Amino acid sequence: MALLPLSEETLIDRYGPHLNYEPVGGWQSSGTPDRLVQTHCCFCGVQCGIQLKVRDEKVVGFEPWQDFPVNQGKLCPKGVKRYLQNNHPDRLLAPLVRTNDGFREAEWDEVLTKVVDNIRRIQQTYGKDAFALLGGASLTNEKAYLMGKFARVALGTANIDYNGRLCMVSAGAGNKMAFGIDRAANPWSDIPLAKCIIVTGSNVGECFPILTDYLWRARDNGAKLIVIDPRMTPVARTADLFLPVRPGRDSALMNGLLHVLVERNWIDHEFIAAHTVDFDRVREAVATYTPQHTANITGVPAANIIKAAEMWGEAQTSMLLHARGIEHHTKGVENVLSCINLVLATGRIGRPGCGYGTITGQGNGQGGREHGQRCNQLPGGRDIENPQHRQEIASFWGIAEQDLPQKGLTAVELFDAINEGKIKGLLSISFNPLVSLPNTALTQSALEKLEFYVAIEPFMSETARHADVVLAGSLQEEDEGTVTNGEGRVVRLRQSVKPPANARVDWHIIVEIAQRLGKGEFFPYGQAEDMFGELSRASSGGPIDYAGITYKRIEENKGVFWPCPTPEHPGTPRLFEGGKFMHPDGKARFHAIQYRPPAEEVDADYPIFMTSGRVVSQYLSGTQTRRIGPLVDQYPNPQVEIHPLLAQKLGIKSGDTVRVESRRGELTLPALVVKTIRPDTIFIPYHWPGERSANRVTNRVLDPISKIPEFKVCAVRVSKAQRGMQIADCGTQKAENLLSPNGREPGRK
Numbered sequence: 133m134a135l136l137p138l139s140e141e142t143l144i145d146r147y148g149p150h151l152n153y154e155p156v157g158g159w160q161s162s163g164t165p166d167r168l169v170q171t172h173c174c175f176c177g178v179q180c181g182i183q184l185k186v187r188d189e190k191v192v193g194f195e196p197w198q199d200f201p202v203n204q205g206k207l208c209p210k211g212v213k214r215y216l217q218n219n220h221p222d223r224l225l226a227p228l229v230r231t232n233d234g235f236r237e238a239e240w241d242e243v244l245t246k247v248v249d250n251i252r253r254i255q256q257t258y259g260k261d262a263f264a265l266l267g268g269a270s271l272t273n274e275k276a277y278l279m280g281k282f283a284r285v286a287l288g289t290a291n292i293d294y295n296g297r298l299c300m301v302s303a304g305a306g307n308k309m310a311f312g313i314d315r316a317a318n319p320w321s322d323i324p325l326a327k328c329i330i331v332t333g334s335n336v337g338e339c340f341p342i343l344t345d346y347l348w349r350a351r352d353n354g355a356k357l358i359v360i361d362p363r364m365t366p367v368a369r370t371a372d373l374f375l376p377v378r379p380g381r382d383s384a385l386m387n388g389l390l391h392v393l394v395e396r397n398w399i400d401h402e403f404i405a406a407h408t409v410d411f412d413r414v415r416e417a418v419a420t421y422t423p424q425h426t427a428n429i430t431g432v433p434a435a436n437i438i439k440a441a442e443m444w445g446e447a448q449t450s451m452l453l454h455a456r457g458i459e460h461h462t463k464g465v466e467n468v469l470s471c472i473n474l475v476l477a478t479g480r481i482g483r484p485g486c487g488y489g490t491i492t493g494q495g496n497g498q499g500g501r502e503h504g505q506r507c508n509q510l511p512g513g514r515d516i517e518n519p520q521h522r523q524e525i526a527s528f529w530g531i532a533e534q535d536l537p538q539k540g541l542t543a544v545e546l547f548d549a550i551n552e553g554k555i556k557g558l559l560s561i562s563f564n565p566l567v568s569l570p571n572t573a574l575t576q577s578a579l580e581k582l583e584f585y586v587a588i589e590p591f592m593s594e595t596a597r598h599a600d601v602v603l604a605g606s607l608q609e610e611d612e613g614t615v616t617n618g619e620g621r622v623v624r625l626r627q628s629v630k631p632p633a634n635a636r637v638d639w640h641i642i643v644e645i646a647q648r649l650g651k652g653e654f655f656p657y658g659q660a661e662d663m664f665g666e667l668s669r670a671s672s673g674g675p676i677d678y679a680g681i682t683y684k685r686i687e688e689n690k691g692v693f694w695p696c697p698t699p700e701h702p703g704t705p706r707l708f709e710g711g712k713f714m715h716p717d718g719k720a721r722f723h724a725i726q727y728r729p730p731a732e733e734v735d736a737d738y739p740i741f742m743t744s745g746r747v748v749s750q751y752l753s754g755t756q757t758r759r760i761g762p763l764v765d766q767y768p769n770p771q772v773e774i775h776p777l778l779a780q781k782l783g784i785k786s787g788d789t790v791r792v793e794s795r796r797g798e799l800t801l802p803a804l805v806v807k808t809i810r811p812d813t814i815f816i817p818y819h820w821p822g823e824r825s826a827n828r829v830t831n832r833v834l835d836p837i838s839k840i841p842e843f844k845v846c847a848v849r850v851s852k853a854q855r856g857m858q859i860a861d862c863g864t865q866k867a868e869n870l871l872s873p874n875g876r877e878p879g880r881k
């Protein structure tokens with residue numbers, strides 16, 4: 133086998149100079165396709181329906197899918213350009229093995245032998261838990277289930293977690309504690325029926341753009357829209373009331389709103405008495421959160437706190453929606469519970485136009501957290517520490533309960549364990565922690581310490597560059613399966629094209645590794661539908677019950693909402709109808725929350741809050757969207773959003789190079805002076821790697837329950853960069869998306 137070091141020159145030689153830019157077909161390629169495939173967007177949790185145009189076994193464009201009810205043909209900027217990822221010149225076409233000079237292409241037999249030999253060696257030398265797995269919330273339900281079973285049955289390791297640990301877990305934990313179930317309470321079709329809507333910590337217009345349409349339809353129906361955010365996001369600009377909360381003060385604001393509602397007696401005593409537990413403790417907890425006290429904590433004027441409570445209190449129907457803005461905190465779960473308190477206290481849940489929802493960020497943010505790829509979870513949303521749940525799944529899988537590993541480490545903890553030398557081997561799929569984890573330096577040092585690392589990816593991610601073996605996996609459109617969108621609707625992904633050249637479908641790779649480990653009998657799948665059948669049977673009787681869902685039913689109904697326990701059950705678009713919650717006594721739980729500050733407050737040395745988030749044209753760590761030319765053009769590089777008052781104080785103009793420093797690291801980027809942010813706060817989007825990574829400065833400290841890092845608030849100082857200082861990497865888009873000549877950073881063996 134000839135060595136093929138994939139340096140930038142080699143790739144440009146091989147694929148031409150247009151790396152990272154529109155490779156084929158032009159803008160929505162014209163011409164008659166061979167076929168149109170009804171499937172879904174590969175990006176956010178809205179999971180818009182789309183028809184991919186396929187010609188000559190390549191995805192060459194798209195058509196709207198008008199009949200799919202969630203988006204009715206509409207797509208956002210990412211959705212209309214998603215087809216450009218297929219057939220991209222950066223696509224990995226064969227497995228790669230590290231050499232002294234970089235990587236070379238290899239045959240599957242060689243790489244899989246290497247993977248299995250190293251799994252065996254590490255587990256025999258250091259114990260089973262020394263080999264860890266990291267999955268993703270963009271994986272299909274089938275792959276999420278497979279990853280959990282592969283970890284526990286084929287590898288026998290406790291250490292499996294997923295990148296949803298950086299995304300949805302605070303909401304999941306809060307939902308489970310309050311309602312006994314982890315799912316948004318309502319279908320999105322309830323949003324236009326609400327007369328008051330609170331959107332808190334959610335940049336709907338950029339992160340879930342198609343949901344904006346639901347908010348506007350509600351406003352057309354006379355709804356009042358209240359937006360809570362440190363930034364005046366696009367949807368905040370159309371709100372009736374905007375509350376620019378100081379970063380990290382969300383639970384105080386919710387307590388303040390509830391204080392006013394209690395004081396004005398705008399609470400539903402009957403509902404509280406019949407369907408909930410522990411309201412008295414909450415009433416006591418919010419008693420001190422007078423509007424002025426709340427204003428002092430949150431920076432929101434007392435009069436506007438009262439106004440928001442009046443809008444919510446007087447409405448007949450209402451919905452509260454949140455996303456990562458309140459969840460990415462060391463008290464993310466408490467923030468979520470404080471929102472739920474507001475909804476429960478007013479009894480507005482379980483009815484048309486009344487409810488609550490967390491908007492899922494990743495494509496399968498909901499389903500990815502349901503089927504057992506979390507360290508604390510077994511299929512059907514079961515608890516790995518619950519003896520009965522353990523017995524049910526062990527017996528379903530045909531193994532002894534004592535052979536089922538116990539709870540493992542969460543994603544961030546896994547990297548700490550690698551740094552401490554406790555974990556020696558890693559397999560990751562669709563996870564790019566070098567961009568997405570806080571404190572990049574710690575993540576990098578962990579990757580450099582691994583004895584063996586194998587990554588399954590369709591594109592070479594920044595993290596995969598550190599791997600010993602990179603297995604060319606599949607894009608979303610190259611596999612069959614299902615995902616569950618943010619409202620709990622299970623939808624069907626269709627294979628539009630096969631993986632190119634010598635790349636393989638992800639789950640085929642995982643199953644073959646299991647077979648080579650001598651565990652093939654546990655993974656007898658001929659097609660994705662076989663896995664779905666198994667996961668739905670495994671879920672039967674669990675908290676997340678898919679037992680009545682089949683591919684056929686999903687196709688016939690354009691999605692089925694779980695819980696759906698039997699083939700005759702119609703599915704459950706709206707939860708909690710009739711005030712029936714999922715705790716054993718049927719009642720919802722209030723939780724008394726006392727505000728506590730973020731892990732890192734501003735001080736004389738670091739006097740400015742920093743918060744991070746997304747822009748409309750990019751998605752998560754950017755492995756896909758940074759390769760799609762028109763999306764790159766739309767927002768080529770991260771910028772530091774800074775308010776004019778702060779900019780003036782620091783002598784900064786738009787376009788100036790500024791240095792942002794925290795206790796963990798620094799970065800230099802161009803400034804963008806905007807009036808749409810609090811004067812005490814800066815914002816940096818996080819989609820870029822290396823010197824441009826916002827996570828060089830964010831804080832790795834975790835929520836004690838959900839173990840999510842505090843991405844949304846840390847303390848920084850900002851200064852105008854000295855003359856001659858370069859803006860980090862801003863001209864090296866191509867280089868960052870390629871393998872470095874040596875793949876690894878200096879110092880790695």
Ligand code: SF4
Nearest residue numbers: 173176179180208211
């Ligand atoms: Fe894709 Fe989400 Fe945009 Fe819909 S809203 S097109 S699912 S990124």
